[in-house]
Amino acid sequence: MSERPLTPAERLLFELSRAAPSRARVEAACREGGPGAFMDLQHHAMRHGIQGLVLHSLSRLQRDGVWPESREATDEALTRLRRQTLFWDMEQDRVLTGLGRAGFDPLVLKGGALRRGIFAPVERAMGDLDILVRPDEVSGVLTSLAGLGYRSEYTDRARGEFLEHHHHDRVAHPAGFMVEVHWGLTRPYEAIRLDPERFLRRSIVLEAEGSPPIRVPRMEDTLVHTVSQSEQDAVRGLRRLIDLDRLASLPDLDWDDVRTHADTVGLRGSLCVTLRLAQLCLGTEAPEDLARGRGLTPASRRAIAAMHPVRRLLEEPERGEAADFHLFRLWCARPDHRDHWLRTCLVGSGDPLHWVWLGEEDPEVEDERTTGLGFLLKLALYQSILSLANLRTRIRQSDDGGPGFWPSADAPDAHPTIQDDP
Amino acid sequence: MKPETRLGPNTADVAAKVIDGEAIIMNLANGLYFSMDEVGSAVWEMVEAGFSLGEMSDRLQARYDADRETIAGDVNRIARQLLDEGLVVETEADAPLHDGPGGDGGRGTYAAPTLNRYDDMADLLALDPPMPGLGALPE
CATH class of the missing domain: 1.10.220 (Annexin V; domain 1)
Structure with a gap:
């Protein structure tokens, strides 16, 4: 770049x-x-x-x-946008009230939770309503949603595969609303696993005037979930960084709880990268050990910096995006998770739902573009190009989130702002 | 329609909220939505509270500087429109469910209630779409 x-x-x-x-x-x-x-x-x-x-x-x-x-x-x-917000507020109330009448008390995730607990509604868009229920409730919840006018846009075959290889099903209302019914929080074939039972067990209730109360994850869990979502996007979305920024600024946030949780599930690297990125872009107040990337190996820190994380946020996707996407995630990953991914990639068993995302009817269609030795060689080549391209900037501080991404040991100011730099 | 007629929101298909004096009503059966300004939103709140058309007219006359006949005619007209759009249904109740909206004590300037109809709900919901899709990795 x-x-x-x-x-x-x-x-x-x-x-x-x-x-x-x-x-x-x-x-x-x-x-x-x-x-x-x-x-x-x-x-x-x-x-x-x-x-x-x-x-x-x-x-x-x-x-x-x-x-x-x-x-x-x-x-x-x-x-x-305010009108859109109002539609979603009304529909969220209608759906949760309907599910409540049917005996379900789902946990509201992501936008639906954050716009109640953290943001003014218009500040946090919702593309869909994400709810988490226990696996044995999924069928009943989907039946109740059908009673509220929701239908699946996927074939029965694809939906059957969701139950085995995915962590949510999605149904849509003809008026344009969508609900994602989660029974998990991470894809079952990936190394990082968030425990949905933990989220349900530790949930809290948020009240709001004129709406029924909603159950949401504890804010520490929401923060770790946000980091895991950001990891799945290879940290390309500013919206998740903003979520992280606002969550990190909560006065009573228990950072020890966040660290322990992130370490347990293998998200320490992504936690550090996203917090540092949020600090650079948004001035996020983050614990120093995390913002300095402690817990990542020197090689990972250098490789991540060489990928210009700030630029990656701003640039449009371009050729080689799949290599960039996987490489960034690999460098953020814990070593055993990296090994897991490499093994999975080598044996050619990438995303088992690849055929669904492609809109194919045949589950035998394999993801050939991002698996196999050829793809690994492509990653190695991409890494070499990045390393060479960054040689000339290694000896100077960059203002674009490149090699100067991590604060240096002799730079006590952990809160630089890109806007202040020339 | 008779003054003793009572209406209620068509809860099977309709969701509504009154924000800053404006009622926004969405009809999920056909993807249309509607707005009503100050007097209209008061009518909607009284519909939700289960008032009869006659009781609505009495309340509005106490709150606004207009004659009873004008108000009753407007209430009748807007009630008919709400019924025609499938936003309300006639109910069998014989008394309000609760007291309904309170006034601010003064008499406001009356403006005939209007029901504004919009068909761009799907477009509005598609604004600011979510980031990545259901699970697809980038090409």
């Missing part, structure tokens, strides 16, 4: 994603970017699924006179 300074829209994206954006930095980026930056900002925000959050932040500043020329467009977009 080539080095280049952040564009005004990218600086706005990061700044407006912060819990407390700096008016001065927003104004400076707006001045530099001009009217065109608003369209670019919207494009970035939509790609990361954070349009509501970014525009909500911008709208608050615009009330104080910042970037007045884009105020009308901001208000117009926010009006539509």
Whole structure:
């Protein structure tokens, strides 16, 4: 990846994603970017699924006179997003009430939980309602959802495979809503396993005016779940980093609980990387040992930095994305998990649901592009290219989340901001 | 419709919320949604509370500076529209379920309630889509 300074829209994206954006930095980026930056900002925000959050932040500043020329467009977009939020709130209430009447008390995960406990609703978009139930409740819950108008978009054959090889089923309402019914939190064939029983056992109840109470995971568990989701995306989504930022800032968060949980399931590396990335992009207050990547080997730290984690967040997917995706996850993984992945890759048994995602009818269609010796050689080649490309920047600090990604031992300031760098 | 007619939300297909004086009502049976402004949202809250059309008119007359005949005509018209759109059903109840919305004590300026109809719910739900899909790895 080539080095280049952040564009005004990218600086706005990061700044407006912060819990407390700096008016001065927003104004400076707006001045530099001009009217065109608003369209670019919207494009970035939509790609990361954070349009509501970014525009909500911008709208608050615009009330104080910042970037007045884009105020009308901001208000117009926010009006539509608020309406969408309201639809989801109503539907979440309807679904949970319906399930409650049928005797189910599911745990609400991800967006549905975070928008009640952490964010203002418009700040946290929901693409679907994720609920966690015990495996023996799945069938009954799906039947109840059918009574509320939900239907599966998959064949019976695919759904049968979900039960064996996946951790949730998804049903859709003709009006456009979707519900994912989880019985697990991670894919069964992957090395990282989150224990759904732990999440259910430690759950808490959140109240809200005008809506029924909802059961959500304890915030420490939500944080680890967010990291695992980010790991599955190979840390390409700003939305999950924002979730992490807000969770990390909770005053009563038990970091020892988070560390222990992450270590147990093999997520220490991803926890460190995501927190450091959140710290760089959003100014997240994270424990120093985690933000400095303690627990990762020096080779992993160097390799991760060489992949320019900040740039990876901002760049559009390009050729070689599968190699980048797997390589990043490999370097974040615990050594025994890395071995597990390499073995799985070598014997050619990648994602057993590959044929479903491809829209095929035949389960015998194997994932040939990301398994086998050929793919491993491709990864090795990609790593070599990255290493060579980064040789010239090894001896200097980079401002783009490259080799200077981790704070150096003689740099006590663990909270740099990209926006401050030239 | 008779003044003693009582309506209730069609809960099988409809979900609604009143936010900042605006009622948003979605009909999941056909993917349409509706909004009603201040007076309309008061009507909706009284529908949810189980008021008869006559009781709604009495309440509105106490809250707004309009004559009883105008208000009753508007209530009748909006009730018919709500029925036609499948948002409410006639109920057999003979008394309100609860007291319904309270007024602020003063008499506001009356504006005839209107039911605004929208058909872009699916488009709005597709805004700001989630990040990666169900489980697909990148190409």
